[in-house]
Amino acid sequence: MKFKLTFWKVVFILIMLNGLYSMYVRYFHGIGAVSNLSDRFPWGIWIGFDCLCGVMLAAGAFVVTGVVYLLDIERLHPVARPAVLTAFLGYVLFIVGLLVDLGRPWFIWHQLIYMNPHSVMFEVGMCVMTYTTVLACEFSAAAFERFNLVTPLRIVRKAMIPLVILGILLSTLHQSSLGSLYLIFPEKMHPFWYTPAQPFFFFISAVAVGLAMTIFESTLSSRAFGRCLELPIIVELGGALYVTLWVYALLRFEDYFHRGQLAAIFHPSYESYFLWAELLMALVIPLTLLSFKRIRLSANGLYLACCICLLGFVTNRLNVGITSMEGSTGVHYIPKWTEASITAMIIALGFFIFAMAVKYLPIFEDAHHALPVAAPEMETAKAAEPELTLVH
Amino acid sequence: MSKAILYDATLCIDCKQCEGACAKQNELPYDDKIAAEEVQSEHKFTVVLANNDNKYMRRLCMHCEEPACASACPVGALHKTKDGPVVYDVYKCIGCRYCMVACAFGQPKYEWGKLNPAVRKCIMCPDRVADGRQTACAEICPVGATKFGDRDALVAEAQDRLRQNPDNYYPHIYGLKEVGGTSVLILSSVPVESFGLPTPEKLGETPMPDYTFRILSRIPDFVPLWALVLGGVYWISHRREEVAMAEAMEHGSQQGGTK
Numbered sequence: 001m002k003f004k005l006t007f008w009k010v011v012f013i014l015i016m017l018n019g020l021y022s023m024y025v026r027y028f029h030g031i032g033a034v035s036n037l038s039d040r041f042p043w044g045i046w047i048g049f050d051c052l053c054g055v056m057l058a059a060g061a062f063v064v065t066g067v068v069y070l071l072d073i074e075r076l077h078p079v080a081r082p083a084v085l086t087a088f089l090g091y092v093l094f095i096v097g098l099l100v101d102l103g104r105p106w107f108i109w110h111q112l113i114y115m116n117p118h119s120v121m122f123e124v125g126m127c128v129m130t131y132t133t134v135l136a137c138e139f140s141a142a143a144f145e146r147f148n149l150v151t152p153l154r155i156v157r158k159a160m161i162p163l164v165i166l167g168i169l170l171s172t173l174h175q176s177s178l179g180s181l182y183l184i185f186p187e188k189m190h191p192f193w194y195t196p197a198q199p200f201f202f203f204i205s206a207v208a209v210g211l212a213m214t215i216f217e218s219t220l221s222s223r224a225f226g227r228c229l230e231l232p233i234i235v236e237l238g239g240a241l242y243v244t245l246w247v248y249a250l251l252r253f254e255d256y257f258h259r260g261q262l263a264a265i266f267h268p269s270y271e272s273y274f275l276w277a278e279l280l281m282a283l284v285i286p287l288t289l290l291s292f293k294r295i296r297l298s299a300n301g302l303y304l305a306c307c308i309c310l311l312g313f314v315t316n317r318l319n320v321g322i323t324s325m326e327g328s329t330g331v332h333y334i335p336k337w338t339e340a341s342i343t344a345m346i347i348a349l350g351f352f353i354f355a356m357a358v359k360y361l362p363i364f365e366d367a368h369h370a371l372p373v374a375a376p377e378m379e380t381a382k383a384a385e386p387e388l389t390l391v392h
Numbered sequence: 393m394s395k396a397i398l399y400d401a402t403l404c405i406d407c408k409q410c411e412g413a414c415a416k417q418n419e420l421p422y423d424d425k426i427a428a429e430e431v432q433s434e435h436k437f438t439v440v441l442a443n444n445d446n447k448y449m450r451r452l453c454m455h456c457e458e459p460a461c462a463s464a465c466p467v468g469a470l471h472k473t474k475d476g477p478v479v480y481d482v483y484k485c486i487g488c489r490y491c492m493v494a495c496a497f498g499q500p501k502y503e504w505g506k507l508n509p510a511v512r513k514c515i516m517c518p519d520r521v522a523d524g525r526q527t528a529c530a531e532i533c534p535v536g537a538t539k540f541g542d543r544d545a546l547v548a549e550a551q552d553r554l555r556q557n558p559d560n561y562y563p564h565i566y567g568l569k570e571v572g573g574t575s576v577l578i579l580s581s582v583p584v585e586s587f588g589l590p591t592p593e594k595l596g597e598t599p600m601p602d603y604t605f606r607i608l609s610r611i612p613d614f615v616p617l618w619a620l621v622l623g624g625v626y627w628i629s630h631r632r633e634e635v636a637m638a639e640a641m642e643h644g645s646q647q648g649g650t651k
Contacts, residue, residue, distance in 0.1 A: 024413035032504025044494040072629035103487020103509040187594040
């Protein structure tokens with residue numbers, strides 16, 4: 001195999017080298033040396049982006065598996081596996097991010113023996129730990145298919161429905177609890193982002209992002225790997241996204257209305273600029289775009305709407321995790337370049353592993369797929385197939 | 393009986409002996425340079441602040457009756473003892489720093505420069521308190537500005553002082569009801585917020601852990617219900633297939649589900 005240096009490969013290598021240097025600083029000189037975190041601002045981009053956004057962007061799996069396996073909408077099946085892969089990667093990288101952020105990552109397992117059921121963080125930790133295992137099981141089917149392991153494959157497929165239900169339960173809990181994390185310090189949060197409804201907002205936006213992310217990754221990978229795009233599927237997902245965004249927009253409006261914040265939103269301030277950036281990208285622009293049927297039915301239109309929407313919700317999480325606390329703490333937090341380069345490395349790793357998995361494992365099913373209880377002969381045929389189609 | 397500290401800023405003379413005694417008690421370095429530092433840090437758990445008006449304010453952990461830090465900690469490394477101190481078990485800590493974010497008073501500090509960092513804060517000399525002694529800061533205070541005792545007795549005394557010298561004080565016992573009450577009570581001639589403490593209005597009288605626990609406590613009810621709904625959805629959409637599979641199992645044949 002020849003190794004050709006392309007533009008993106010160079011970018012990837014540079015990001016990795018940068019990140020590795022920062023990792024060295026992190027583990028040999030401490031968090032203080034690598035980041036702009038301080039006693040007054042103890043949580044930064046590693047929590048705001050790596051954790052909050054990482055988990056949010058990985059929500060596609062529970063949404064899509066729920067639709068495919070529980071609502072039994074079979075025609076959406078082809079996007080289930082890529083969504084599970086994205087989620088599994090997302091959670092693994094979230095844990096990598098956590099190992100960087102935690103001051104004593106070597107004691108992360110203390111979570112299992114010193115439990116504090118009153119802590120939201122404990123609940124999030126347990127859910128994430130369990131859910132990553134669930135995702136690994138769901139995803140293992142692809143590996144078993146690839147290596148033609150018929151018996152374990154049958155076991156996984158038999159267990160699929162309980163796994164999917166467990167996955168949705170755990171996701172509901174921790175997606176919303178990431179919002180609950182921010183309820184314990186009302187005096188520190190800006191009222192734009194302190195609401196008792198935060199857990200609900202985090203959950204509903206996770207559903208929206210799950211749908212948008214599934215459309216995003218389907219489109220992106222169809223372009224990158226020259227696959228044909230499942231347009232009818234993403235059109236259907238786009239419709240669901242449109243509805244979810246309306247529900248979310250309505251609830252956000254009601255929340256601001258009942259807490260008497262509507263006037264403050266239109267009053268120019270540091271916080272209101274960030275809020276507008278968030279609301280414009282997460283709601284106003286995507287909802288406007290998706291209201292046109294022509295855009296809802298076109299691959300490019302959907303892709304554009306989803307990209308803006310994803311950026312909007314990333315802004316939302318960063319606002320909750322960072323912007324909302326800048327006023328009360330009097331700290332204007334900007335991540336140090338080494339801090340940001342670790343985040344960049346984690347994102348780059350995500351793209352890289354996703355590409356590798358798509359290349360070597362049966363992720364995108366083409367014409368057909370097997371039911372959960374298919375005969376072994378079909379598996380053999382399927383397992384052989386990707387070698388012909390995907391490995392060049 | 394729960395113990396507490398009453399700090400009366402009107403009596404304080406800014407001698408900073410409490411800072412030195414605290415450092416000695418916690419085996420921390422203390423010299424003129426550290427004495428001049430006007431912020432709390434991982435090597436300075438208490439600080440006496442002065443403003444231009446020669447008013448003083450001592451900062452230290454408030455030892456909340458229902459501490460947000462203890463509720464937030466995923467591994468229970470922080471807890472409130474029955475004597476009153478909020479203490480920290482370093483061996484449990486995983487370093488998530490949620491306690492630091494959660495604390496309304498910004499008390500937990502971090503050893504940012506260390507490779508195996510710990511959270512540091514005033515722990516109200518729990519060994520001394522358990523032995524029935526005063527905290528190091530109260531013991532050394534030459535003017536009685538920092539006084540240690542039973543919380544109820546100190547609350548009564550603070551109310552007494554306010555009643556007897558109303559002109560000397562801003563009429564509020566900070567810590568009596570804030571965030572559900574704290575084991576450190578502050579009397580001062582000026583509102584405490586002028587020294588960077590959060591205002592009583594901002595804090596409210598609800599213990600901070602209530603805000604998260606009212607959500608968390610619903611989870612045990614929510615999980616079975618949601619599981620039932622999800623299971624129900626699956627059951628409805630798959631009923632036909634299940635019947636077909638059950639029949640297939642009865643007959644011992646290898647029929648698969650219908651497409």
